Amino acid sequence: MMKKLSNSSLKGWLYLLPAILFLGAFMxxxxxxxxxxxxxxxxxxASQTYFGVGTYNYSYVLHDPYFLQAVKNTFLLVxxxxxxxxxxxxxxxxxxxxxxxLRNFLQTVYFLPYxxxxxxxxxxxxxxxxxxxxxxxxxxxxxxxFGGGAIDFIDGPYWAKMFVLCFYTIWVVMPFKILxxxxxxxxxNQDYYNAAKxxxxxxxxxxxxxxxPMISPMIFYLVITGFIGAFKAYSDVVAIFGxxxxxxxxxxxxxxxxxxxxxDSGGYPSxxxxxxxILFAIILTITxxxxxxxxxxxxx
Amino acid sequence: xxxxLQNLTKKFPNRDKKIKxxxxxxxxxxxxxxxxxxxxxxxxxxxxxxxxxxxISGLQKPTSGQIFFGxxxxxxxxxxxxxxxxxxxxxxxxxxxxxxxxxTFPLENLKGKDKLTKEEMNQKALEAAKLVQIDELMxxxxxxxxxxxxxxVAIARALVxxxxxxxLDEPLSNLDARxxxxxxxxxxxxxxxxxxxxxxxxxxxEEAMSISDMIVVMKDGVMHxxxxxxxxxDNPINLFVATFLGTPPINVFDGYVKxxxxxxxxxxxxAVEGVKDQDVYVGVRPEGFILDENGPFSCDLSRVEIxxxxxxxxxxxxxxxxxxxxxxxxxxxxxxVGSEKVRFALxxxxxxxxxxxxxxxxxxxxx
Numbered sequence: 001m002m003k004k005l006s007n008s009s010l011k012g013w014l015y016l017l018p019a020i021l022f023l024g025a026f027m028x029x030x031x032x033x034x035x036x037x038x039x040x041x042x043x044x045x046a047s048q049t050y051f052g053v054g055t056y057n058y059s060y061v062l063h064d065p066y067f068l069q070a071v072k073n074t075f076l077l078v079x080x081x082x083x084x085x086x087x088x089x090x091x092x093x094x095x096x097x098x099x100x101x102l103r104n105f106l107q108t109v110y111f112l113p114y115x116x117x118x119x120x121x122x123x124x125x126x127x128x129x130x131x132x133x134x135x136x137x138x139x140x141x142x143x144x145x146f147g148g149g150a151i152d153f154i155d156g157p158y159w160a161k162m163f164v165l166c167f168y169t170i171w172v173v174m175p176f177k178i179l180x181x182x183x184x185x186x187x188x189n190q191d192y193y194n195a196a197k198x199x200x201x202x203x204x205x206x207x208x209x210x211x212x213p214m215i216s217p218m219i220f221y222l223v224i225t226g227f228i229g230a231f232k233a234y235s236d237v238v239a240i241f242g243x244x245x246x247x248x249x250x251x252x253x254x255x256x257x258x259x260x261x262x263x264d265s266g267g268y269p270s271x272x273x274x275x276x277x278i279l280f281a282i283i284l285t286i287t288x289x290x291x292x293x294x295x296x297x298x299x300x
Numbered sequence: 301x302x303x304x305l306q307n308l309t310k311k312f313p314n315r316d317k318k319i320k321x322x323x324x325x326x327x328x329x330x331x332x333x334x335x336x337x338x339x340x341x342x343x344x345x346x347x348x349x350x351x352x353x354x355x356i357s358g359l360q361k362p363t364s365g366q367i368f369f370g371x372x373x374x375x376x377x378x379x380x381x382x383x384x385x386x387x388x389x390x391x392x393x394x395x396x397x398x399x400x401x402x403x404t405f406p407l408e409n410l411k412g413k414d415k416l417t418k419e420e421m422n423q424k425a426l427e428a429a430k431l432v433q434i435d436e437l438m439x440x441x442x443x444x445x446x447x448x449x450x451x452x453v454a455i456a457r458a459l460v461x462x463x464x465x466x467x468l469d470e471p472l473s474n475l476d477a478r479x480x481x482x483x484x485x486x487x488x489x490x491x492x493x494x495x496x497x498x499x500x501x502x503x504x505x506e507e508a509m510s511i512s513d514m515i516v517v518m519k520d521g522v523m524h525x526x527x528x529x530x531x532x533x534d535n536p537i538n539l540f541v542a543t544f545l546g547t548p549p550i551n552v553f554d555g556y557v558k559x560x561x562x563x564x565x566x567x568x569x570x571a572v573e574g575v576k577d578q579d580v581y582v583g584v585r586p587e588g589f590i591l592d593e594n595g596p597f598s599c600d601l602s603r604v605e606i607x608x609x610x611x612x613x614x615x616x617x618x619x620x621x622x623x624x625x626x627x628x629x630x631x632x633x634x635x636x637v638g639s640e641k642v643r644f645a646l647x648x649x650x651x652x653x654x655x656x657x658x659x660x661x662x663x664x665x666x667x
Contacts, residue, residue, distance in 0.1 A: 191392035194359050199406035199461070200380025209405075213396040299396035 037273035045269050057274035066246045067275060070256040076162060077169060077252070078230040085170040086222055089177035094207070096178070097185040107182065114175035122239020125168050129153035129240075154241065161241065161250055169236055173229065177222050184218035185211065216298045224290050231283050234258065253279045301370050301464040301497050303333040303356065308365035310351050325351040327521040329365070333499065333514070338491045340508030340529075341501045343518035344544070349501040352518075353467050356499065357384050369464055380409070382465075385458030385496075389470040391450045393442040399453050400425055400438040406461045428456040431490060448479045455490065466491070468500035472507055484511050505545050509533065517541050534649070539659035542583045542652055548612075548628070552621040555582040555653070562653065565619055569597045570646050572653065572664040580662060581621075581654040588650025589613070589627035595645035599625050606631070615642055 037043055038057055040050040061067050092110065096103055113121065128138045131152040140150040151157070153164045188211065196206045212219075234254040237245060245251035246259065253275060260272035308329040311322040325348040333339050341349045354360040356367060358379035366375045374382045393402050403425040407416055416424070429435040432452040442450055451471065458466055471487060472480045488511040491498045502508050508515045509529040516526045517540075525532050525541045536542035542550050555564040556579045562570040564582055589597075591613070599615035602624060606612075613627045627644065653662045 189390070189392065191388045191390060192394065195386065195388060195392040195457075196405075197359065198357055198379045198384060198386045200378075200409045201405075202409070205409065209397075210394060213394075216396075 034273045034276055037269055038277045040270055043270040045267075050270070057270045058278070061271055061274045061278065064271075066251060066259075067253075067256050069246075069249055070251040070253050073162070073165075073250060074231060074233065074252045077165060077233055078227060080166045081169045081173070081230055082223060082226040084166075085173050085177060086219065086226060088170065089174055089181055089222075090219070092174075093178050093181035093185055094211070096182050107178075110178050111175045113172055114179070118172065118235050119239045121172060122168065122236065125164065125240055126154060129164050131156070155248070158249060161248065164240060165237060165250065168240060169230065169233065172236060173226065177226075180218055180222060181215065184215040188214045213299045217300055220290075220294045220298045224287060227286055227290065228283055231279065231286070253282075302335040303465055303497060303499070304366075304368040305329045305331055305333075305352075305356075306366045306368070308352070308355060308367065309363050310348075310355055310360065311363045324521050326355065326362075329523055331516065331523060331526050333497060336495045336497055337513040338488065338511060339497075339499045340512035340515040341499060341518065342505055342508040342515050342544075343503065345503050347518045348521040349503070349518055350469055351521075353386075353469055353499065353501050356465065357386050357467050358382050359386075383461070383463050385461065385463035385466045387451075387454045387458045387466070387468045387471055389473060391442075391454040391474075393450055393453055393457070395442050398439050398441055399429070399434065399445070402442065402453055403428055403457050403460050406457060424460055425456075428460040431459065431493065432456045432486070447475050448483055451475065451483060452486075455487070459490075459494065459496070463496060466494075466496045466498040468498065470501055470503070472502070472504070480507070487511060506547060509545070517544060519544075535661075536652065537661050539581055539583065539654045539661075542654070542661075546585060548586050548626045549622070550583045550585050550652070551625045551627075553582045553584070553617065554619045554621075555580050557653070562651075564597060564617075567596055567598065570648060570651055575653070575662055575664050579656045581656060581659070583652040583654065584627075584646055585650040585652075586612075586626050586628040588647045589629060589644040590647060591629050591642070592645040593643055595643040597644045597646060598641050599644070601640060601642040613642060 039053050039055065041052050041054055041056045043050040096106060096110075099106075129140075130137050131140055131150055131154070136144065136150045137153070139153065144150060151160050153160045192210050192214070193206065196210055201209070232254050233252050237250055237252055237255060241248045241250045243263075245255045251259070257272045257275045257279070260268045260275060308326055309324070310326040311324050314321055314323055327348075329352065341352060343349050351360065355362050358374070358377060362375065366373055368374065369382065379386075394405065397405065400422070404421045407421045407424060410416060426435055426438075429438060432455050434449060434452045434456060437445060437449060437453075442453065445453065451474075455468075455471075468487070472483055475483055484507055487498075487500070500508075500512075512529055514527060515529050515532055517524045517532060519540055525537050527535075532541065533545050536545065539552070543552065553564045555562055555569075556577075557563070557572055557575045558577050560571060560573055560575060561568045562572045562575075562580070562582065569582075599617045602614045602616055604611060604613055609631060610628045611631050613629060615625045615627075616623070617625050653664065654660060655662055
């Protein structure tokens with residue numbers, strides 16, 4: 001016989017009910033559904049029929065050169081942009097934290113990209129980097145001014161396109177990281193720095209031995225969310241390279257999922273589901289690794 | 301190492317930009333702290349005690365004036381070259397480092413010929429830890445220590461480099477009452493053992509009086525009096541020092557001097573030889589009252605508090621500045637609680653009079 005729910009715990013459940021209903025209907029149920037789709041071979045969303053159940057969807061996706069290209073692009077993007085953007089944001093935050101004049105002004109300037117629309121920023125980047133018959137683009141003008149040859153960053157070689165994408169991603173994620181890190185830095189008690197100063201600690205050692213450990217929870221938070229965000233990159237890529245990402249060799253995993261659902265090659269919810277589940281597994285693994293590493297290096 | 305402050309002044313720009321001018325935190329300080337002594341910087345909060353400490357440590361630069369350690373002028377030296385150990389009010393222990401790492405932190409900064417090997421560092425850390433009796437706790441993190449233990453770690457960290465001067469900023473304010481008593485004895489013992497000139501800041505006069513060799517009483521950035529605690533207590537130079545020192549506080553009355561006699565109201569309470577006729581403030585220490593049925597000074601009795609060793613007689617008087625007049629007399633006296641009036645005689649050396657305008661002490665010959 002189940003113990004009767006006490007009045008207060010009933011009340012608790014009542015408060016939780018709206019959240020549970022919404023999360024259940026719009027998160028848990030679709031997640032389970034996607035998981036099921038990914039094992040249903042040849043699922044047709046119009047007729048709601050499928051041929052059979054098995055792992056063929058996974059095998060197809062894992063052998064699809066477009067998917068492999070997307071995985072490679074995504075991983076490159078993650079590996080390059082997450083550490084770089086975090087380090088640059090840290091440097092800028094430390095700089096901002098140590099000046100008094102113009103600090104508020106600069107903080108606003110650094111925060112501007114955050115409130116700007118991704119597609120608008122992408123358009124600006126395209127104008128900066130694109131080489132057309134009429135113009136070489138602003139960046140190429142600079143390169144040529146230094147004596148280099150013009151490069152087509154948007155339709156040119158793979159490394160050039162990757163460079164633009166990474167540059168863009170770092171630029172877009174920077175404001176949020178700077179905001180978090182300047183706040184974290186400002187919240188470190190000044191007494192720690194004074195204590196270190198009395199003991200003649202060098203600036204670099206203060207940074208490494210005091211500042212970094214003190215703000216490590218925030219850095220860790222940024223790395224985790226940075227990884228997840230970069231793995232889910234899609235709209236940024238569309239903003240720069242347009243919607244035909246497979247042709248541009250610049251597709252990402254989320255882009256691949258989208259294409260499988262709605263793109264020219266669309267209408268394959270089973271493959272899309274399998275790709276999404278693979279992405280989910282990748283992010284889960286990476287986050288677990290992050291958590292393990294953080295146990296040793298993050299000081300709460 | 302003796303510490304000399306010469307005309308030391310520190311001004312801060314006013315925070316509120318609408319108000320022009322500066323805040324003078326420390327105003328023209330000149331005093332000498334003898335070698336190997338424990339000095340208490342005492343004053344109400346906001347009086348510039350901590351600023352003085354920061355100036356001595358080098359964390360803040362004086363607006364004018366000089367600081368000497370022994371014969372060395374350290375005014376323009378950065379903190380690390382002064383050889384000071386500083387214990388912060390909140391201890392400022394690095395939370396992510398163990399006690400051992402916290403204590404060795406200052407040693408790891410040493411460069412060149414002063415550089416120590418790991419064994420030497422651990423040896424020194426252990427010595428410092430033993431001195432403050434925390435050598436059992438070396439591998440713990442600060443969050444796993446009690447307030448008193450954290451305090452000891454902070455002191456060990458300040459001592460490990462064998463500073464010439466040890467500075468403590470409100471060292472006991474974060475401890476509970478019992479631990480405070482214990483820790484102040486501890487600070488005294490450590491100072492005696494190391495013979496390091498120690499300056500500590502406090503707003504608690506009892507704390508300062510109980511362990512200091514000398515106290516410096518400050519108010520509004522101005523040094524009022526410096527001396528041995530008992531001397532300052534017995535012979536305050538002005539009304540502020542007299543009221544700031546002592547628990548229960550000194551009783552202050554409006555009074556006047558006429559024909560070398562001190563009056564409070566209509567009552568002639570004490571003969572004061574050699575004082576001109578004038579209005580004065582009269583300060584009487586609680587222990588300065590003698591219960592006397594024929595005494596010259598009468599108060600309206602409120603109640604009697606019996607504290608075992610002493611009796612505290614609480615009464616009121618129309619000319620008293622304090623809401624109640626508190627006198628402490630020996631419990632051997634018998635007091636008739638029923639009567640409404642209580643009469644006292646005053647001990648001449650416990651009765652202090654002050655000029656009404658300047659609040660400076662007026663000295664008189666006691667019989």
